[in-house]
Amino acid sequence: MYSNKYTNGHRSTETVIDLRSDAVSQPTEQMRRAMANAEVGDDVFGEDPTVQKLERQCAELFGKEAALFVSSGTMGHLISIMVHCNQRGCEVIVGGSSHVYLYEQGGAATIAGVSLDIIPNNEDGTYSLDEFRSKIRGSDEIHEPTTTMAVVENTHNISGGKVVPLEWIDKLASICKSEGIKLHMDGSRVFHAAKYLNVPVSRIARDFDSLTFCLTKVCAPIGSVLLGSKDFIRQARRIRKALGGGMRQVGVLAAAGLVALREVVPKLGDDHRHTKQIAQAIYDSKSPFITVEINKVQTNICMIHLLKSEKYSAKYFVERLQKITPEELSEGITDKSGNGVVIKVCARDEWNCIRYVVYHHIDDESTELAIKKIKYCIAELN
Template identity: 50%
Template structure:
């Protein structure tokens, strides 16, 4: 539809509003200053005091015995899987929309040599407890792998940033305990879940054995994630981190930003959640038959806008939102991502201001109106 009029040049009066993901968030000035003056040492030898302090603070925040600073959430999840699944023939159970299953390049199998038994995720990020029970293979027949780990994701990315219900997590933990199976939480956006649920991070992870959270997403740090669990688990994790190439040296320059994040960036996540809801409200107000959003399901900083695939090409929609035509009344280039075939994703973070959000709302509404008018005209011509 728009292929012949899409432009790549943006004028000086155009504001770029990048809502593709929160990983593109940049460190705050306070973080930069802390990084500049950070006391450092060789972390492989356990001699970086800033890293040690970040790990101590993180373990305390989560109510776990110990913690490990690693390069990314993907690395943290892989380490956890390799520690929990330490023998050949292991199998993990996770949701079929889980990040570890769908978006980490199959590292579970590719590197860890572990098979995944997926269970169907519900819209809220949970999965059936009955199906979980059916998937568990503990002390199985010699032909079968051994269930060695259950993974949950909180908040759930592909389900639109949903925070897992605390009572559901408790039930998963209870089932796992019956079979002596550990539970790992991929908590990349764990702090968003805690803010939405209005509880402490410690409470969110109370019923899991191990957990990781990212510093480089909504918390705004340039690099890093934290993996936490028992002292024995972290000792083993430190060894696995080394073989994966994650044994960094003067990492205190990065850990310093993490310490600032723990002090200053968690409570403010509520602003990002409010911004996401405002965009959802703007989409809903258009009452479009082509573009839909369920405001009641917008909980944290991720918003999914579903589209009628019979009328809208996702890539074309992304290009139009990003393009500013000479005739556009809204001088904003809105960038979004698409991880599913039937929707685009908007993700909010600390650098997106209230003014940016209003501009994004105006631009999204402008594009929705264009599509609606075109298809209403086509329907009119067909009837005529």
């Protein structure tokens, strides 16, 4: 986020550009106004008109029968697992670097009592369909769990925001249908996938029994939407309540989601453009220590790769981007007001990989500032 810091009403000498995640974005002014003026009711009783409007719009947009507002993507995934895997001894197949497997505290096992079996993800976010077939286990074998569900993540975070190919999804969906396996999509950033492919999100969602997308990835402050059939959503609503997700006048949050669909989603191409501009600047630096795979940058996520060195590491570079030195100020690494520039990014590991993510508030000016600061810090290493 591009912003000046204020302390006791006085502007400090830092301009912060936060590229750690698109979920750090602030709600837009239009969202704040919509939230303040939202018509609300009790959503637990199904009486919040703003939530109803959001759910209707999402169901229509994705080509599904019904939708449900949930507090997070993690909750949406867990609910989906609990609906689809409603008997003891169920198993879900997921990618080995998927969010469901890595970053949801093993909720499938600890809360739903469902085991996860993993297949290593390929570079493009897919996994081997031959291995998928070989992992399917049926209820006829009393020693084994029953494969009940499979999960696809699109776009794929750890793969660097890669868009999962539609052809691969079609093949996986065909296998799942023939084997009676439910198919769920972690579509946290599915709108980015649709923008990249230049297809409606309904095409990507077509063969999934359920999916989630995150409103927080498109500037809304809270919330995700879970989609599926009417019967699936009926069961999901009941489980949402058990998980503590039955909120009351939640239309104040749904209102921001409606603005996101109307005003932020159509501009995701700008995020992709800014992501590529920063990546191109890193690539053009021709540093022996830092690079990006420029031809593989597709959406709003980019992975920066560092060669392992005793002197330089991902952790070091992350910390350096957050510092402002007198030397860089004298070299003009500042904004138009003379403020120093702080860049926040995430080290994916201690040594070799850094992730940055671009979102709605990263405009042309903040992109230029980010490039200026990153290029300066790379030159220091060289």
